Amino acid sequence: MAAPPRITFVTGNAKKLEEVVAILRGSPLSIASRKLDLPELQGEPEDIAREKCRLAAQAANGAVICEDTLLCFNALRGLPGPYIKWFLAKLGHDGLNKMLAAYDDKTAYAQCLFALCAGPGKPVRLFDGRTHGSIVPPRGDNQFGWDPVFEPTESGGLTYAEMAVCDKNAISHRGRALTQLRDWLLANEDTFRAEMSRQ
């Protein structure tokens, strides 16, 4: 049996990489990683993820995955969305809560768009994972971004930051998107390999 296709996960975020490694543990996929902060387009989430992956395939000159993560406040019609990185950096956990002070609706969803591409110039496929919840005052280990202020609906009242890593990964936006990507790859390995080898 041929070895699984070698794919590089391109990201500048060490915590994302940790979670991806944990989620894929035990699966037959072979993932390398490359630390690279890619420029990100502004606009619709799908366009941002596609363009990021196109650039990643060029930079790695081979098969890649990458992902873009959004935190979308329903009262704000999906904002900050893909811009959460900059809102978190400037406003912190307290500021994210204050953004919703004028609204009764504190619900939000975390979204992860994984993108897969067999190489430069090859098609980009997207996999969309979402977890619904609400924005709360920070609780739990403050190790990853906005984890302390996001309480998933299905967590039994815990924030992502209060959950065990394996429990978060089982219901997370990232876990859901990556599971879809893995299943697609395992079912379409021949198609993907052909794209990888075609010039």
Ligand SMILES: O=c1[nH]c(=O)c2ncn([C@@H]3O[C@H](COP(=O)(O)OP(=O)(O)OP(=O)(O)O)[C@@H](O)[C@H]3O)c2[nH]1
């Ligand atoms: O608490 C968190 N729990 C998560 O599960 C999670 N996933 C991503 N993030 C943060 O949300 C922003 C996304 O921006 P982002 O997708 O552009 O990521 P990034 O720029 O850090 O890495 P990358 O684009 O090189 O892959 C960045 O601030 C990430 O740190 C998370 N925070």
Ligand SMILES: [Mg+2]
């Ligand atoms: Mg980024």
